[in-house]
Amino acid sequence: MNPITFRLKQEPTVTLEAEVITPDRMLEMSRAEIAASTLYHGKRQRRLDEFFEIDGERSDHLILHGDLTRVRHLGRAMTRGSLTVQGDVGMHLGAQMKGGKIEVFGNASDWLGAEMLGGEILVHGAAGQQVGAAYRGSMAGMRGGLIVIDGAAGIEVGMRMRRGTIVIGGRVRDFAGLEMKGGTIVLQQGAEIRTGAWMRRGTIISLQPLQLMPTFAASGSFNPTFVAVYSNHLRQHGIDLPYRAEAGRYERFVGDRAIPGKGEILIWRENAA
Numbered sequence: 453m454n455p456i457t458f459r460l461k462q463e464p465t466v467t468l469e470a471e472v473i474t475p476d477r478m479l480e481m482s483r484a485e486i487a488a489s490t491l492y493h494g495k496r497q498r499r500l501d502e503f504f505e506i507d508g509e510r511s512d513h514l515i516l517h518g519d520l521t522r523v524r525h526l527g528r529a530m531t532r533g534s535l536t537v538q539g540d541v542g543m544h545l546g547a548q549m550k551g552g553k554i555e556v557f558g559n560a561s562d563w564l565g566a567e568m569l570g571g572e573i574l575v576h577g578a579a580g581q582q583v584g585a586a587y588r589g590s591m592a593g594m595r596g597g598l599i600v601i602d603g604a605a606g607i608e609v610g611m612r613m614r615r616g617t618i619v620i621g622g623r624v625r626d627f628a629g630l631e632m633k634g635g636t637i638v639l640q641q642g643a644e645i646r647t648g649a650w651m652r653r654g655t656i657i658s659l660q661p662l663q664l665m666p667t668f669a670a671s672g673s674f675n676p677t678f679v680a681v682y683s684n685h686l687r688q689h690g691i692d693l694p695y696r697a698e699a700g701r702y703e704r705f706v707g708d709r710a711i712p713g714k715g716e717i718l719i720w721r722e723n724a725a
Contacts, residue, residue, distance in 0.1 A: 459504060463519065467522055469525055520542055521542050530554075536557075549573070550571065554573045555574045560575045563587075626645050627649055652708075660720075705718075
């Protein structure tokens with residue numbers, strides 16, 4: 453099945469709401485129907501072809517080119533297919549996603565994969581705030597799927613997440629795993645402060661030292677079996693998650709005891725040379 457290609461021809465002057473650009477919707481649409489789809493440019497309704505050149509029809513494989521930093525809600529609630537972005541992209545990419553794959557060759561903005569239920573999101577760049585998080589007022593963030601970000605990310609990564617996996621290649625800002633209820637966050641370059649604040653359950657793995665809050669208690673050091681399983685799964689994405697005893701061990705901390713919570717933070721310590 454040939455992909456549908458979208459090339460940005462007119463840069464939005466304000467936010468462009470583009471939740472209609474999703475594989476589920478485009479699968480049964482002709483080129484004329486795609487072109488006539490409604491976008492919101494601020495408060496005004498506009499045709500999709502006013503902003504994008506369109507090549508292709510009736511496919512659940514979409515490719516977008518251009519600076520899409522003001523384009524929001526791409527791939528919202530998608531269940532199938534693929535969406536590839538060649539460039540930077542705006543807020544709410546893959547929000548409430550249920551299946552399929554999103555890949556970004558650039559940077560992503562805030563609320564990437566917010567309240568995601570399934571599928572994969574791969575970002576070959578940095579991301580903004582609230583990756584995989586719950587929206588304000590909602591009690592459940594990410595509940596399944598995989599998010600991999602090669603670069604850094606902002607505050608509140610995985611806020612209130614229940615299931616799924618988030619892997620951040622660069623350094624993460626404050627409140628990673630805020631109010632986390634399940635799932636796994638992997639911090640390859642560590643995080644700033646307040647990691648795991650009000651955490652109830654779930655696992656945060658850091659390959660670099662963390663400045664932990666005093667409400668996390670030390671609980672021994674070991675090499676959990678499940679880390680080896682994660683390592684094998686993530687290797688296909690070029691992620692090297694250490695787990696062998698001859699290389700080092702994970703120091704385990706339990707908390708957040710202010711709740712009291714039963715989450716865990718695992719911090720990798722290499723063996724001395």
